[in-house]
Amino acid sequence: MKSLSFHTLPAASQGKLTEDATTNKNVQNFVTCVYQAKVSGLCRNVTVTWLKNLMSHTLNVFVENPCGEDHYTFKIDLKTWQFWGKKGLKSFKVDGKLVDVFWDFRTAKLSSSPEPCSDYYVAIVSDEEVVLLLGDQKNEAFKRTKSRPSLVDSVLLHKKESVFGKKYFCSRTRLGHGRREHDILIETSLSGPSDPEMWISVDGVLLIRVGNLHWRFRGNESVSVENQPVQIFWDVHDWLYSDPNSGQGIFVFKHGESEDNGGGEGRSLCDEDCGDNKEFCHLLYAWKVE
Structure with a gap:
């Protein structure tokens, strides 16, 4: 397969794209x-x-109660001006049992994405076990919480995100075996003398080339990542036929073989409410800005 180098926008340019896109109230x-x-x-x-916009940057956590209507939520403010506020602890009760949430964003590295890049942790502790751990500072999290790892590993069921760009859209997600994340690059050429085209690469390797997007703005293909089948679905109708700064492309990266070779919209292919018998999928909203 053809190797395709990644194009990374400067942080200032990425921030400007995000700022321009978020002026649209629907984004x-x-x-x-x-x-x-x-x-x-x-x-x-x-x-x-x-969640991130011009005014706020927050982490929101929702814990479901499968046995009733009561659910549990809390919010952490990442944009606080107080340095001590970037490290904290919140406690709440779930079914009468205490649950602690520890976090430390004091040295977190940030980008245009609302999710920090590195140097942070968020640890949820229940029954003296770290049942969910986010971020890369795992040793620091276990030391601070004084808790052991959970005997039941947490499982990532779904991921959904928005990204912004003019020609390039970058993301990271889990594909194939294990917990390793893969770099995804979606590259487009929608104007010029030739027909509009799109390329989708994983870890710098071109996996899908879609020509003549006027006719193939919806579709899906099966690819192999780590010798495992992965289905990639796309719907980029709005890129071609919506007003500038209002169109989004929809992409789904889903484990397993396809049950529908006719393509379709990503909204119905990655259902957050499906049970643990479903394969992991990543739903990506790619907002094209001028």
Whole structure:
């Protein structure tokens, strides 16, 4: 397969793209991950959403109660001007049992994405076990919480996010085996003398080339990542036929073989409410800005 080098925008340019896009009230810069973790003795879905706009930057966590209507939520402000506020602890009760949330963003490296790049942790502790751990400072998290790793590993069920760009859209997600994340690059050429085209690469290797997007603005193909089948679905109708700064492309990266070779919209292919018998999928909203 053809190797394709990654194009990385300067941080200032990425921030400007995000700022321009978020002037549209319908656009939110977000990353949402749905995990399954053992909290207060039950396996529950824990939804983690990073949100960022011109005024705020927050982490929102939603813990479901599979046995009733009561749910549990809390929010962490990452944009606080107080340095001490970037490290904290919150406690709440789930089914009458205490759950602690520890975090430290004091040295976190940030980009245009609402999710920090590195040097941070968020640890959810239940029954003296770290049941969900976010970030790369794992040793620091275990030392501070004084808790052991959970006997039941948390599982990432779904990921959904928005990205912004003119020609290039970058993301990271888990594909194939294991927990390793892969770099995804979507490159477009929508104007010029030739027909509009799109290229999708994983870890710098070109996997899909879609020509004549006027006719193939929706579709799907099966590729192999780490010798495992991965389905990639796309719907870029709005890139071609919507007003500038209002069109989004929809992409789904999903484990397993396709059951529908006719393509379709990503909204129905990555359902956050499906159970743990479903394969992981990543839903990506790619906002094209001028």
